[in-house]
Amino acid sequence: MSRNQQLFDRARLTTPGGVNSPVRAFRSVGGTPRFIARAEGPYFWDADGKRYIDYIGSWGPMIVGHAHPQVVRAVQEAAARGLSFGAPTEAEVEMAETLVRLVPSMEQVRLVSSGTEAAMSAIRLARGAAGGGKGRRKIVKFEGCYHGHADSLLVKAGSGLLTFGNPSSAGVPAEITQHTLVLDYNDCQQLEDAFRAHGDDIACVMVEAIAGNMNLVRATPEFLRTMRALCSQYGALLVFDEVMTGFRVALGGAQSLYGIVPDVTVLGKVIGGGMPVAAFGGSREVMKYLAPEGAVYQAGTLSGNPVAVACGMATLKLVQAPGFYEQLAAQTAKLAQGLQAAAPQGMAFAADSVGGMFGLYFAADVPASYAQVMAADKARFNAFFHAMLDAGVYLAPSAFEAGFVSIAHDNAVIEATLAAARGAFAAVA
Numbered sequence: 001m002s003r004n005q006q007l008f009d010r011a012r013l014t015t016p017g018g019v020n021s022p023v024r025a026f027r028s029v030g031g032t033p034r035f036i037a038r039a040e041g042p043y044f045w046d047a048d049g050k051r052y053i054d055y056i057g058s059w060g061p062m063i064v065g066h067a068h069p070q071v072v073r074a075v076q077e078a079a080a081r082g083l084s085f086g087a088p089t090e091a092e093v094e095m096a097e098t099l100v101r102l103v104p105s106m107e108q109v110r111l112v113s114s115g116t117e118a119a120m121s122a123i124r125l126a127r128g129a130a131g132g133g134k135g136r137r138k139i140v141k142f143e144g145c146y147h148g149h150a151d152s153l154l155v156k157a158g159s160g161l162l163t164f165g166n167p168s169s170a171g172v173p174a175e176i177t178q179h180t181l182v183l184d185y186n187d188c189q190q191l192e193d194a195f196r197a198h199g200d201d202i203a204c205v206m207v208e209a210i211a212g213n214m215n216l217v218r219a220t221p222e223f224l225r226t227m228r229a230l231c232s233q234y235g236a237l238l239v240f241d242e243v244m245t246g247f248r249v250a251l252g253g254a255q256s257l258y259g260i261v262p263d264v265t266v267l268g269k270v271i272g273g274g275m276p277v278a279a280f281g282g283s284r285e286v287m288k289y290l291a292p293e294g295a296v297y298q299a300g301t302l303s304g305n306p307v308a309v310a311c312g313m314a315t316l317k318l319v320q321a322p323g324f325y326e327q328l329a330a331q332t333a334k335l336a337q338g339l340q341a342a343a344p345q346g347m348a349f350a351a352d353s354v355g356g357m358f359g360l361y362f363a364a365d366v367p368a369s370y371a372q373v374m375a376a377d378k379a380r381f382n383a384f385f386h387a388m389l390d391a392g393v394y395l396a397p398s399a400f401e402a403g404f405v406s407i408a409h410d411n412a413v414i415e416a417t418l419a420a421a422r423g424a425f426a427a428v429a
């Protein structure tokens, strides 16, 4: 029996499903999850010693590649100075200054430890701050966008278009999701209808400006412009969840690519460089509602943890190197275009990329909505996934997740991936 299988069997005895986050269990694709022993640059090695080219990068954070020497050194040096103080540090000031300089829509930022925590806190802030601090109840999100696992965000669309959502998880009372309206991504008319019906009680619209949790789906510029205009008109806050896209699609995030200024930005993943750092921020006018200055409560024992912040800062230093995002985007585009070219004539297959993020779809066209993403050929994706895995290429173990490239994925690594893909396409044709 493989060491991966032994570990999975052992893990299932003491950990629900054998994993600490559901997608790691390979439920969607079947088979035995790989237990990772170590990683370096674009590669990781599993418990059986097999090497993979890694295209999940810890689901986004590992943008400079695994175990980058400068990042590892920064972590070691910070750890040697003490692991956590529960009191402020200079490094947190530097990180806040860096984030507001690189994401100019933010004047102030609060550090937290996960994207879930950041998104949840951003919603509380929006509810407290909207309507000039009088407070509002309702929030708008879009089907297929993921903002972490806070109760009010685990929602699927209700029965009617403008009815409020139903919980998408057991353990979430309907009373909690009754204030969350779930609309279709890229549908401007639904947004207008929603604001006409409920605009005076909408605290915020939360969106992934480039969706990366239903595979990769780009927002249309019109969709984001409409959203911005309606939020301003009705006094709701526009919240861009850039946990995935921040420092991934461009140095200034998706907002810099679209030229849209959100009221609140949520960050995570890359800003921690592989350790738990996330953040939410906005104008001083909005952030003043947050405790200890304001009445919206939010706190965290490990928020701004010195070791995690050192890891994030070392990563943010590396991504600011001249030409970093141009090179990352070029390598990622080379992968996406190469996959498209490798797909057999007549097979429904499309690929897309933005910055260091890509989507591959067993569908005739690049999707623009959740429904289109869900219509892809899942069985063929699963077969392709396993053929690639056997060939030493680790793609996201689900047809409905985006992929991630690091700066360490050089030409040779991309070429090796495309060679594996030609074999995998032939096997699933």
Ligand SMILES: *Cc1c(COP(=O)(O)O)cnc(C)c1O
Pocket: 113, 114, 115, 116, 117, 119, 146, 147, 148, 149, 208, 212, 213, 241, 242, 243, 244, 245, 268, 269, 278
């Ligand atoms: C990953 C992700 C989150 C949740 O972040 P965690 O650190 O996993 O809690 C929230 N929003 C988006 C867009 C994400 O991609």
